[in-house]
Amino acid sequence: MFKSLSTFSCTFLISSYLILGSQNDKEIKQMIEDDILNCQAEIEELQKKVVKLIVGEVKTDQNDIILELSCGVGGAEAMLFTRDIFNMYIKYIQYKGWSHEVLTYDKTVEGGLRKAEIEVNGDFVFKYLKYEGGVHRVQRVPQTEKSGRIHTSTMTVAVLPQPSEIDVVIQDKDLKIQTFKSQGSGGQSVNKTDSAVRMVHLPTGTVIECQESRSQIENRAKALKYLRSRLYQKELEAQLSQVSNARKLQVGTSGRSEKIRTYNFQQDRITDHRIHVNLSHIEGFLNDGAELDSLLEDIIDYTNNQTLEALIDEYHQNLKKQGKMKK
Ligand SMILES: *[C@@H]1O[C@H](CO)[C@@H](O)[C@H](O)[C@H]1NC(C)=O
Ligand SMILES: *[C@@H]1O[C@H](CO)[C@@H](O)[C@H](O)[C@H]1NC(C)=O
Ligand SMILES: *[C@@H]1O[C@H](CO)[C@@H](O)[C@H](O)[C@H]1NC(C)=O
Numbered sequence: 001m002f003k004s005l006s007t008f009s010c011t012f013l014i015s016s017y018l019i020l021g022s023q024n025d026k027e028i029k030q031m032i033e034d035d036i037l038n039c040q041a042e043i044e045e046l047q048k049k050v051v052k053l054i055v056g057e058v059k060t061d062q063n064d065i066i067l068e069l070s071c072g073v074g075g076a077e078a079m080l081f082t083r084d085i086f087n088m089y090i091k092y093i094q095y096k097g098w099s100h101e102v103l104t105y106d107k108t109v110e111g112g113l114r115k116a117e118i119e120v121n122g123d124f125v126f127k128y129l130k131y132e133g134g135v136h137r138v139q140r141v142p143q144t145e146k147s148g149r150i151h152t153s154t155m156t157v158a159v160l161p162q163p164s165e166i167d168v169v170i171q172d173k174d175l176k177i178q179t180f181k182s183q184g185s186g187g188q189s190v191n192k193t194d195s196a197v198r199m200v201h202l203p204t205g206t207v208i209e210c211q212e213s214r215s216q217i218e219n220r221a222k223a224l225k226y227l228r229s230r231l232y233q234k235e236l237e238a239q240l241s242q243v244s245n246a247r248k249l250q251v252g253t254s255g256r257s258e259k260i261r262t263y264n265f266q267q268d269r270i271t272d273h274r275i276h277v278n279l280s281h282i283e284g285f286l287n288d289g290a291e292l293d294s295l296l297e298d299i300i301d302y303t304n305n306q307t308l309e310a311l312i313d314e315y316h317q318n319l320k321k322q323g324k325m326k327k
Contacts, residue, residue: 048301055304055311058250060236061127063161066103066229067118072135074153077142079112081263082155085136086116088286095289098122103222104212110144119162126161130251131274131299133159134258140265150266154259163232170228176200177220182211199223206230246310249303275302 069086071078093100104117120129137154145151179194196211197219208230210223240251262271263282270279275298285291 048304051301051304051308055250055307057127058247060161060251061124061130063126063164064119064121065125065129065162066160067120067129067132068158068160069113069116069118070156070158071112071114072154072156074138074151076108076110076112076144077138077151078153078155079108079114080110080143081136081138081153082116083107083111083113084138084286085155085157086113086118088292089118089132091287092289092292093118093120093122095293096122096125096128098125126159127300128293128296129159130161131296131303132157132260134260137259137262138265139262160229160233161236162229168228168231168235170201170224170231174202176202179216182214195219197223199227201227201231204231204234244314246307246314249310250307272299275299 067089069082069089071082074081090100099121101119102116103119104115106114106116108114135154135156137152139150139152141148142151142153176199178198178200180196180198181194182196193216195214195216196209197216199208199210199220200206201208206227208223208226210219210226212222213219240248243251260273262269262273263286264271265282268280268282270282270285271277272279272295277295277298279285279291279295281291285295
């Protein structure tokens with residue numbers, strides 16, 4: 001398919017260049033040049049479509065997710081950075097027209113963020129956000145730093161695809177539910193009633209505790225949601241072990257400990273370590289979903305390319321094994 005596409009494009013381009021060479025009329029020359037550019041862009045789009053068709057889509061791409069943000073090394077500054085990244089994702093969710101619910105927002109007195117969990121619902125949420133999982137690093141002079149020294153801090157993103165509809169069935173008889181008094185931390189007032197819930201899923205031994213809400217009914221509903229998603233993770237991991245190596249890239253589950261992006265404020269530079277690109281204009285990147293979206297599209301194209309490459313390799317290996325390839 002590539003070959004015929006490029007044969008077509010070559011024939012077209014060569015004939016255009018021939019006409020171009022013999023043209024003296026400026027206007028016609030410009031028209032032909034525009035045509036060539038348009039065609040090249042169209043060919044690139046078609047090639048991307050062909051790659052998508054071959055590589056295919058992963059079933060989980062359509063899933064909603066829970067986005068987990070946690071501060072990493074760097075103390076108060078890491079927590080301020082975690083808040084900045086939280087705000088970036090909220091802007092991105094709005095840009096994509098998705099909806100969200102903040103499940104946890106564990107903030108510090110300085111306005112930083114220790115940990116947050118956001119449920120994100122919409123079209124192909126996992127497809128776009130799955131490559132955001134990993135360590136994000138910031139290099140800047142913290143607001144609190146008097147001597148103007150640049151600090152390096154980190155935060156971690158985890159992206160948990162959520163089961164859609166009836167992906168995970170939980171039987172009532174498999175659940176053991178206990179209630180206890182919530183241990184409200186910090187400034188929160190401690191409730192005197194048994195509003196906290198501990199839920200045990202007997203077949204798997206999975207334990208979930210939830211005391212975020214003051215109402216036992218809400219905590220119970222949340223615990224069930226967390227349990228469902230935890231069981232789904234286990235199922236996905238089991239499925240992943242069956243997936244061919246060539247397809248693993250596509251699933252976007254590269255180690256959570258991997259450093260994926262650096263935000264350097266001094267040089268106004270964002271480096272994405274997967275596709276090795278530098279972008280400028282950090283403020284815009286953090287505040288305008290379009291720039292993150294364009295980077296994510298590039299990462300998706302890059303992954304599709306890598307997957308295609310791996311699939312072709314696998315195909316070659318198989319042919320060799322069957323002795324169908326000339327040495
Ligand atoms: C404690 O929890 C109960 C039941 O969930 C709720 O009605 C009540 O308002 C809570 N009290 C406080 C002080 O939060
Ligand atoms: C990105 O910037 C860093 C630091 O200036 C530099 O070392 C690296 O080579 C740049 N990468 C690309 C792809 O331009
Ligand atoms: C696609 O992958 C191949 C091999 O991994 C690489 O040589 C090529 O530069 C990649 N192309 C793009 C556009 O990323």
